[in-house]
Amino acid sequence: MKHKALYGTHDILPDESFKWQSFEDKLKSIFVLYNYKEIRTPIFEETELFTRSIGQETDIVQKEMYTFFDQGKRSITLRPEGTAGVVRAYLEHNLGEKSPLVKLFYFGSMFRQERPQKGRLRQFNQFGIEAIGSADPSLDAEIIGMAARICQEVGITEFKLHLNSIGCPVCRPVHRDKLLEFMRGKVGDVCDDCKTRFMRNPLRMFDCKKKECADLLKDAPVMIDFLCEECRTHYRQVKNYLSGLEVNYFEDPRLVRGLDYYTRTAFEIKSSLLGSQDTLCGGGRYDLLVEELGGTPTPAIGFAAGMERFILVLQMQKDLMIEEKKIKLFIATLGDEAKVFASKLCKDLRQKNIACDTDYLQRSLKAQMKEANRQNAEKVLIIGEEEMKKGKAVLRDMQTGEQKEIGLGEVEQILD
């Protein structure tokens, strides 16, 4: 085979695309309920937007971005995540001037040059929401509740909501020092990866799946015990609101965020069906990002979710959201005269929003019936030479097998 989709990319074929459509439709209807409006931003941006917002030290920036130079010698990057572009657009168009709280959602492809595996692709699709302009804990709870509701609504039967607070620039350094102190004597026994984590971003040691490291970190000081007054109050209120909304959550003091811009509330929704890449949805507060990108300090919160992962879980549950598209009518013809008539009839029906199709391969009637069956047509209209002469046609119900003769002129009314 000459051309193949690139490593880590895939095609969504007609057999599957209808699942995506129904998934997207459900999501959009939920966003409407929560009063979020769609934003569509470009798929590539200046490289610097991402390096600034995501953070120089992160894996995404260090080794996963698709970066290239365009013909004007500018450094361009295919977006690895959605928030940076949304915040950029928010600032560029002064959305904050038009209304103090802006609630947005997006869908789109993201790009990261990682080694593909189950639940991980190089081009993958996310949906996400961003609420920019409020630090109120009730907003945190609304968003977390919405994420949970999406999972339920879409048909995910088992998932676990992890919740944590990762503090702010006031309290995080305090915890960091404590953690470093705690680990100082033990760093020799930790795995190589954790040694570099210890240097670069000690919090991430909590992520390590190796037993030795997990054991060593068992009694390590945890961020949640070092939250400053404001962060602690905020976290407590978020939890109160969540209880009020009857959202079940699991406090996970080890939950860490990968990207630098996160503050305070962090959450993830995981599915046990996914294997190693088990996060369906991850998000949290990023109260510092707007300022970091040149705006006035503006609190914000959001999440992103992996659409392929949702589809995977739903497929594993065999809960396939089957709403296969059917056509109303297939027109089977015999003879040239009937074909010409069918061509016109199709056009008229479509004009009336009746989905229909006909034969384009000059097949036998039997083959055309087979095609109609394959296409899930509700009814078949058979127009042969005899029928043409009489100005009639046979209408067959594909479910019951009943058929009756109708006039060629009355097709539209009967189908309506």
Place this chain on the structure above:
RNA sequence: GUGGGUGUAGCUCAGUUGGUUAGAGCACCAGGUUGUGGCCCUGGUGGCCGGGGGUUCGAGUCCCCUCAUCCACCCCA
């Protein structure tokens, strides 16, 4: 980037210690029904056995290289 697994028909996979023209199920096409789908029966189309090199009288099968892909590490959606 590092490990391990797998590459045979459109799809899912058989293929015995190397041995003739490489198989099955599903799908597709045709016939059984000269103008009627699904079920059934019969037949048919379709394979540089991922690619290259080597061993051998002989390679889908053994060896080397390469490519692709999957899972895991890493990290994340």
